[in-house]
Amino acid sequence: MKRRDFLKATAGGATAALCGIGTAEARENKEPLENAIGILYDATLCVGCKACVRACKEINGLPPSIMGEDVQYDAARDVSGDTYNVIKVYKNGTSEQKDREVDGFSFAKKSCMHCVDPACVSACPVTALDKNPQTGIVQYNPDTCIGCRNCMVACPYNIPQYEYNDPRGQIQKCQFCNQAGVERISQGLLPGCAEVCPTGATLFGTRRELLEEAKRRLAAKPGEAYTYARGRASDGLHTHDKEAPEYRQHVYGERELGGTQVMHIAGVPLQKLGLPELPERSYASIAEGVQHTLYKGMIAPAIALAGLAFVVKRNTSKADQDDPQSKNSRRPEPNNDRGEP
Template sequence: MNRRDFLKTSLGSAAMAATAGVAEARPNLEPAPQAIGMLFDSTLCVGCKACVTACKTVNGNKPTIVGEDLQWDSARDLAPETFNVIKVYTDGNQLTKDSEVDGFAFEKRSCMHCVDPGCVSVCPVTALVKDPVTGIVTYDVDACIGCRTCMTGCPYNVPQFDYDNPFGALHKCEMCNQKGLERINNGMMTGCAEACPTGATLFGSREALLDEAKKRMALKPGEVYNYPRGDVRDPSSYHEKAVPEYRQHIWGEKEAGGTNVMHISSIPFDKLGMPPLGERSFVSISESVQHTLYSYMALPAVVLGGLTWLVKRNTDGDDEGGEQ
């Protein structure tokens, strides 16, 4: 077999195995039985950033100071010391809140705690783990080898690597439930939801938050509604507000297999910087392709075949020389 035929045959086999893997991809995972989450309602957010400060306080993170003169935390994006940030969409004269044209709107960025997390799937040493009961994705710095593969597996660009740490360390929101903090395990809510004055960041079970989001979708714009604050189950903390015109879309109900942190808004999500994702969990596809390649031994066969061909090519001359 010449080199061209060899490459054609081996790549063809690998492609066939990969196609079989896609066709046989496992179904999306179901949310964890007692999945804990948050609902971010962009129309309630006033951009006060109390949640950003609370997140840093609770997690013991230093402020981000940009420029010499600033006296306050001015985090613009997720960073090793910033697990939660509020970003702003603007258009035209920016006069109307939650208007796509000539308006502005706020968006929260933090870990979405995916139902089928890419970061967990690609981590070679299980430094990132999804809790089977709460669905919270936590990180173990002692297990991490600093390879940063998790950063490529996250569609939301969440994991942040601390390049100043000589041992390397990853940072992201762990829903305030990492070892040593464990607010959720101790019956508390997340720091950001507790601090949010308007209920824009709401804490609770994924199921209850999904029901709450669907309830809001069904309300008529202009109707007055009692918006809960803090914990969605706490009947003592509500405030009245006229209902805006919501988009009929709960981000995270289905995106890439769903997330435990969900968002609702009056502005299209692409304008708020969310990535274009289908309903299929890409992890289910990539894991199935990987497993198929190995179960059909296609990938090892390609590697072994390539090595054999190289050795043969490099030793053919030796054999001829020996016979003379």
């Protein structure tokens, strides 16, 4: 088959595929699991002590991120193969007042959001990333991973990190302290960050109860006494009273891309804390809608195959006609030794 004919046939298949895209319908967002667990990060409670960063490293066996010869302690500035959870600072103008957008500052947390309908899981071609059917934790299986890094491109929060400095590199990200060899959640323990947080800025619980708690806080009048839980949202054992701050009326993670199991509230706009403005429709639902429409009943590949088969058959017939040895040839048979007609 000539290259030009092959391209023509595949173009026919591609056109059929594009017609499929035109009519593709996104599936619905996935709903949060009944018992999905989560974290509520309240930036107004965070004092920037980084105990959560240290506990995460210790529990998950991660080395410190040394930033140059003069800084001989963990000074991770972002998530990496060695850091699953990092605390950052927002500053504006004189940075005088905490949790104020102008001339103020705020702490911010960055770690896996454990999306309800995760793009990383949808993008992984070998299900090395999947969602635990009970807890909703987005977990990683290094034995299945082929290192394609699709998950890194797909994640809207830039969370999965590849170990570039290791020839047998893997993807690294928070798994709620519940991967092989750690398994704190399955043993009824808290993730390390929530256990050590001295103020309850990182609070553990079910997504449902954390969302209710976040909305209660947002409804509190600034300056009124509020009782904050520490560690686990529901046990009521460790609490402290504090005046409620002026919260932004936004629970980040309630709706973004179909919701997340790690949610954030703050006194400054959440976008200033590195959390991107995102639509409610999950990227996974859109991408899978297109794929499933294209491959529904294998219609697009069948059309492409039919196009290829047609061109092959046509070229075969033409070649046969041009071939004097072919029984289909319309050339008259040679009638002498020189092969003349």
